[in-house]
Amino acid sequence: METIRTGAGARESVGDPGLFGPRSVTWQMHGDPMMWVAGIRALYLQALHPRAVRGVMENSDFRRDAWGRLRRTANFVGTTTYGTAEAAERAGARVRRIHRMLSATDPETGERYRLDTPDLLLWVHCAEIDSYLHVLRRSGFPLTDAQADRYVAEHRVSARLVGLDPDAVPASRADLADYFEGVRPELAAGADARAVDDFLLRPPTHPLLVPAREVLWRRVAHLAYAALPPYAHELYGRAAPAPHVVTRRLRATGTLLRRVPARLRWQLPPKHILRAMARLGPEARPAPYKVGR
Incomplete structure (x- = not known):
């Protein structure tokens, strides 16, 4: 299999569709x-x-490095989606290695626990997959119920990368709903959750950028919060607009952002999609209309 250089001496296999592939x-x-x-x-x-x-x-300086954490998460999703199979496996191995070394103390009981326990990994996984699916569908990304179920099932692959048994991971929207119903008694908006909430509403930034944060970022954060399920609003203790209002705002935001040329959006580092198209050809370009093919 041929290889191409992708910057900094890295090499990628030409024709390697990765873990999901352009037909997913x-x-x-x-x-x-x-x-x-x-x-x-x-x-x-x-x-x-x-x-x-x-x-x-306990294991990261969230307030000082929150942007770095967001970038690392986005890079992991981009690598596992659009990178080669080898790159995705390396990314997963790195995450598993880090999690094996970390532990924390239960804020209620004082018990020390590892971060790579299946229940914690499953919570993080399900919260991500549910959020990706919910926001995109509600904002107008065209998916049938069957295609939405297929998306959930596909991500048993990404669950394996972080150390979960794929057979123990939800494989459909119904499975996801059952999972959240079962885990709800464990959820609470304690001091840590409120610290995250405060950060997301007022992330630290340069003084000259504060007006932009107030105008742009807070609108995005409020929209993301509004898209949470009702029980999450109850736990945080902050009301959200009526569901039909939230849906209208999500659709308006999706319409606006999707008008930005994709090639321009994909120029942002590390350019996962452009690298995948260079590896697989222009027909690998992702687009909503290709979902049903």
Whole structure:
């Protein structure tokens, strides 16, 4: 198999479709700009699991390096979606290696626990997949129910990368709903969750950029929060607009962002999609209309 250089001496196998491939629902969905709103919703949701968010707080300087954490998460999703199979496996191995070394203290019981326990990994996984699917569909990305189920099932592959048994991971929207119903008694908006909430509403930035943060970022954060399920709003104790209003705002935002030329959006480093197209050819370009093919 031929290889191409992709910068910094890295080499990628020409023709390697990676773990999902251009015919997957994942390939088409993850190129959509509303993934950024979905990612913020996932952070809000993930913070409601006391042990999961405590693990973040104890093992990273969230307030100082929150942007770096967001970039690393986006890079992992981009690599596992559009990178070669080898690159995806390396990314997964790195995540598993880091998680094996980390632990945290339960804020209620004082118990010390590892961060690579299946229940915590499953919570993070399900919160992400649910957020990606929910926000994109609600903002107008065209998916049938069957295609949405296919997306959930595809991500048993990404679950394996972080150390989960794929057979123990939801494989459909119904499975996801059952999972969230079962885990709800464990959720709470404690001090750590409120710290995440405060950060997402007021992330630290240069003084000259504060007006832009107030005008642009807070609107995005409010929209991501509004897209949470009702039980999350109850836990945070902050009301959200009526569902039909949220849907209208999500659709308006999706319409606006999708008008930005894809080639321009994909120029942002590390250019996962452009690299995948260079490896596989222009027909690998992700697009919503390809989902049903």
